[in-house]
Amino acid sequence: MNNFLDSTSEKILSFFRKRKEKHRFSFAVLNDVIVQRWVIAVLLSAGLTALLAPQFYSSKPVYRHGMIVQENVKADRDFLVEDVQSTRLKQLESAAAVRPVYDYDPETAMTIRAKIKQSFALAAGQRETSQVKALLDRSLGVTLSQEEFAYLSAHAFSDELLQRFSRIIFAFYENTFVTTGPFGNQEREKGITIVNTLTRTEENTKELSSILLMKDIGPALSKKINASMRNEQPEARRVTFLFLKKMIAPNLTYNPKATAQKIASARESVKPVYFQVQKNEMIVREGDKIGYPELAKLEAFHKTAAVSNISSLAVLAGIFCIVLFLTLLLYFWRTRNWLKTSPRSNVDFLVFAIVALLQILFVKAGIFISVAVNRAFPSLPVDACYFAIPFAMGAMIIAVLVNRNVAMIMSVLSSFLISLLFEEKILFPLFSFLGSVAASYHVVNSRQRSTFLKVGVFLGVVNIAAILSLNLLTGRLLDDLILRLAMGLFGGIITGILVAGLTPVFESLFGFITYIKLLELANLNQPLFQKMIIEAPGTYHHSIIVASLVESAAEAIGANALLAKVSAYYHDIGKLAKPHYYIENQTGYDNRHDKLSPKMSALIIISHVKEGCELAMKAKLGQPIINIIREHHGTSLISYFYDKAKKNKDESIRSLTESDFRYPGPKPQTKEAGLVMLGDVIEASSRTLTNPTPARIRSLVRERIARIYTDGQLDECELTLRNLNTIAETFTRILTGIFHHRVEYPEAPPKPKETNGKREVYENSNRKPAEADENR
Secondary structure (H helix, E strand, C coil): HHHHHHHHHHHHHHHHHHHHHCCCCHHHHCHHHHHHHHHHHHHHHHHHHCCCCCHHHCCCCCCCCCCCCCEEEECCCCEECCHHHHHHHHHHHHCCHHHHCCECCCCHHHHHHHHHHHHHHHHHCCCCCHHHHHHHHHCCCCCCCCHHHHHHHHHHCCHHHHHHHHHHHHHCCCCCCEEEECCHHHHHCCCEEECCCCCCEEEEEEHHHEEEEHHHHHHHHHHHHHHHHEEEHHHHHHHHHHHHHHHHHCCECCCHHHHHHHHHHHHCCCCCCCEEECCEEEEEEECEEHHHHHHHHHHHHHCCCCCHHHHHHHHHHHHHHHHHHHHHHHHHHHHCCCCCCCCCCCCCHHHHHHHHHHHHHHHHHHHHHHHHHHHHHHCCHHHHHHCCCCHHHHHHHHHHCCCCHHHHHHHHHHHHHCCCCCCCCCCCHHHHHHHHHHHHHHHHCCCCCCHHHHHHHHHHHHHHHHHEEEHHCCCCCCCCCHHHHHHHHHEEEEHHHHHHHHHHHHHHHHHCCCCHHHHHHCCCHHHHHHHHHCCHHHHHHHHHHHHHHHHHHHHHHCCCCHHHHHHHCCCHHHHHHCHHHHHHHHCCCCHHHHHCCHHHHHHHHHHHHHHHHHHHHCCCCCHCCCCHHHHHCCCEEEEHHHHHHHCCCCHHHCCCCHHHHHHCCCCCCCCCHHHHHHHHHHHHHHHCCCCHHHHHHHHHHHHHHHHHHHCCCCCCCCCCHHHHHHHHHHHHHHHHHCCCCCCCCCCCCCCCCCCCEEEEHHHHHHHCHHHHHHCC
């Protein structure tokens, strides 16, 4: 299981690293801690709002025509039902009242004149007489008779003839509508809508008798010709009539597309017809067959189950704002040391958001399962089944991963959110809060995986007590009491199982270190310790002493003693890469740094921090320990090699700056990291004491702490001056115990014994007192 989680988390992290590298510049803003907090808070609030919105979680039964109803459905409120038949009838009436649309082109006369003018110009310019008629027919779009062509040719297609035709055409179209027709009964009954294609104005008319049909234009055209050519010969008027009758075109044409659009708009403009169903009215009864009227009522009933649109928006906005407020409050309490990580990290907040979402998802799943169980087994009341839901799961996970204070925030937040999922706004939220608080305080600092199951049983007992109390509170002591108590116990056990299963997932994905994980890492049989004993025994011994120092100091100042101790065990694992370059691992008088420049020596010493982090990540020690390895030297100065560089004869070496001999940082961000820094420096310095009396040890401890403090290495962690004084006293006490003088025992006189006539002495008689003491 752990291997699977490790491989999965590694793949996920690798994917996000690649995506981050690819979009490094576009997502650079997300590297800002404040932006990350706001993004997490807003996404959490949006996610919870979506989960809790009434229209999202209210279930809608599926009804079909002809279906047999399984239970009575009674209206719990007044609501409206659309009368579909009446609405359709009104839509048909509205569509039937729409008039056909005709387009009126006021430029028809101008278009005909332009066509005649163009044709005359072409004919007048044509030299081949035999081709003139064919050219003229194509240009005009009509077939001229020989008589008509001869008349036009006789006038040489002159402008005078064009002007004569133009006067007649314009006179004919003045205040006249011409259409192809004929009009049907629909047009004659309702009239038509005339749309001017230039101005887009509309005019409704029923006076269709004034509109000329193309087949009836002869008398009107003849009248206009006679009025215009009264002085001309009848033969000229007759030929002109024949020619212009062919050129006249309709200026009023039917538009089917616009008519269809008006019909559709008329249908859409009809408001639905509703009838009211009153509160407590029976919609359908059990065993009835659903007809179309009943189906319409049922659909309307469930559509109106949610609150009105304005109320829904208000509820959504309220949920969003309250959740956002509660989540952001988490950062105001950071100064109280409620979170494990430094202010530069948002991993706790991210996990808090994920667990909050999981909590609501599990509660909603529990509601769904409870309803399903009730339908399958009607004898099991759904309210009793609700007590088996794992309400305390989120608070327990946060208590294990972060601490009990943040778990209290989760308890309050989840109880508030749960109140939005149940009709009983007090019973289940209060039940959730009581169980969450009790379980989270009991599960903190669990030291075995099996503890989660024990806490689950404990939570079941707490649930039983809470159910008894709540039944008394509601005045229903004996209502389904045995079943509720059984479900409460079962819910506690289920919660413990879920927490036991989910906690390792969060540990692996987010690098959390729980007490159980720390106890596993504190086992000195770990491969890294075994390797350190063989390859770097001095570093191993140094780490053990530092762990003893920081553990006692952490307990004295209220820090995480187990985390500080385990981090001290691993803080120098980077020295395994080059163990013989560190003084505690060198045997004899051969010092490899004697052959290196001060700068190179400093680089080797500094590299153990980076190599330690890489080893820790490879061994999956967890992010808190990796952070302490990275921070335990801060930006401190490697003074030995810096002083050596300043005394060197080479000018280029003497010109090196102090920054070339400082660790890259960052400085310690937590109390535990600061403790490991102090313990590391003071333990190493204590080895230089030639006569480690209590006074000298106390002076050394306080001097080293003062030097680190004045160098600014503790500026970013939460160690106070009171803490530093307590740490100094604790370190002094432990180091005094380590370096105390032993009593020198007097040498015992040798006792001779006879062996084959020879005198021998005891083996210890030729040893020094110290050697004899060591072999006691």
